[in-house]
Amino acid sequence: MNYTFNDTHQLPASNVYTTFDRKRENLLSEQAQIYSQPQKTSKNIAGIGYTFEKENWSITTFLKNYNQVTTFEEAYRPVGSEYGTVAYRPKRNTFNDLGYGAAATYFLTDNFQLKASFEKSFRLPEPNELFGDGGVLLQGNNSLRPEKSYNYNFGAGYFFRIRKNHQVNLSGNGFYRDAKDFIRPRLNQNQVFQVMDNLADVTNLGLEAEARYSYKDKLSAGANLTYQNLRNNTRFESGQTRESIVYRDRIPNIPYLYGNADATYTFDSPFNSKNRVSFGYNLLYVHSFYLYWPSLGSTKLEVPEQIAHDLSLTYSFGKKNNFQFTLEARNLTDANLYDNFSLKKPGRNYTGKIRYSF
Numbered sequence: 001m002n003y004t005f006n007d008t009h010q011l012p013a014s015n016v017y018t019t020f021d022r023k024r025e026n027l028l029s030e031q032a033q034i035y036s037q038p039q040k041t042s043k044n045i046a047g048i049g050y051t052f053e054k055e056n057w058s059i060t061t062f063l064k065n066y067n068q069v070t071t072f073e074e075a076y077r078p079v080g081s082e083y084g085t086v087a088y089r090p091k092r093n094t095f096n097d098l099g100y101g102a103a104a105t106y107f108l109t110d111n112f113q114l115k116a117s118f119e120k121s122f123r124l125p126e127p128n129e130l131f132g133d134g135g136v137l138l139q140g141n142n143s144l145r146p147e148k149s150y151n152y153n154f155g156a157g158y159f160f161r162i163r164k165n166h167q168v169n170l171s172g173n174g175f176y177r178d179a180k181d182f183i184r185p186r187l188n189q190n191q192v193f194q195v196m197d198n199l200a201d202v203t204n205l206g207l208e209a210e211a212r213y214s215y216k217d218k219l220s221a222g223a224n225l226t227y228q229n230l231r232n233n234t235r236f237e238s239g240q241t242r243e244s245i246v247y248r249d250r251i252p253n254i255p256y257l258y259g260n261a262d263a264t265y266t267f268d269s270p271f272n273s274k275n276r277v278s279f280g281y282n283l284l285y286v287h288s289f290y291l292y293w294p295s296l297g298s299t300k301l302e303v304p305e306q307i308a309h310d311l312s313l314t315y316s317f318g319k320k321n322n323f324q325f326t327l328e329a330r331n332l333t334d335a336n337l338y339d340n341f342s343l344k345k346p347g348r349n350y351t352g353k354i355r356y357s358f
């Protein structure tokens with residue numbers, strides 16, 4: 001909901017509620033009680049804000065309430081029972097806290113914009129992070145705590161034309177993030193599954209940059225690059241008095257330098273000048289990153305550098321070109337691509353799409 005008092009003042013409000021309820025059973029073993037344990041979580045994020053806009057600047061402030069309730073049954077060994085006996089008891093985790101922030105933009109000139117923002121925010125765990133994905137790649141961690149962070153951003157954008165038909169957009173952003181109970185992926189004890197875990201204190205200082213160029217409605221090309229310096233700021237592990245060996249290490253199993261480049265050229269069909277044909281190209285780049293903590297030298301394995309090339313062809317026709325056929329060829333060089341541990345992306349593949357817009 002957004003209430004506008006006049007051209008200057010706005011009062012937005014929102015509420016987003018999501019719920020997850022998984023029920024499972026093991027048809028091959030009636031004794032495997034773990035499959036029948038309930039797995040439920042619900043989130044509610046309510047927010048209210050205020051926006052002031054005037055001429056070449058805008059200011060927004062907001063307040064959010066984060067609420068999450070997770071219900072599950074934890075395993076325990078009953079007092080006096082035989083070794084290996086497992087029973088289950090219900091458990092309920094509840095989280096409720098307030099976040100807030102502000103953002104501002106200012107046009108120094110008609111084509112040069114400054115942007116800044118600050119936010120205290122929470123990252124609530126996702127259902128698969130709490131309960132796993134059913135034994136495929138991700139093991140659940142129902143004791144996972146929400147991540148709290150203080151986020152600072154400062155950026156600028158510059159937009160200009162060269163003659164009449166050439167448009168150039170340049171933008172850059174610097175950010176700093178101070179996170180507590182940072183949610184990160186790690187390997188479980190037997191090194192088979194990935195599991196999400198909390199790291200007490202993490203900082204992230206980074207930069208983002210993007211450039212785009214367009215010519216009429218025919219050519220569009222651009223590139224973006226992101227660098228994030230995610231560092232472990234947890235100096236002492238729980239219950240330890242000696243400084244952690246991985247203190248100030250780069251967080252493993254997370255890419256820290258990556259980017260994309262793309263270009264699309266559109267022209268009239270040689271068969272019918274009312275129809276449109278588009279050729280597209282996309283480049284993916286991810287710098288190599290460590291799978292484990294860098295300071296643990298004996299396990300200094302890397303996810304290698306990744307470069308992939310994609311091509312696409314789209315033919316549009318019909319009234320207002322609302323009917324489209326698209327052919328795509330992805331990962332043309334059949335490179336080995338990964339997100340992180342065990343999450344391998346497809347090799348060379350071809351897809352087709354049909355889209356109709358009413």
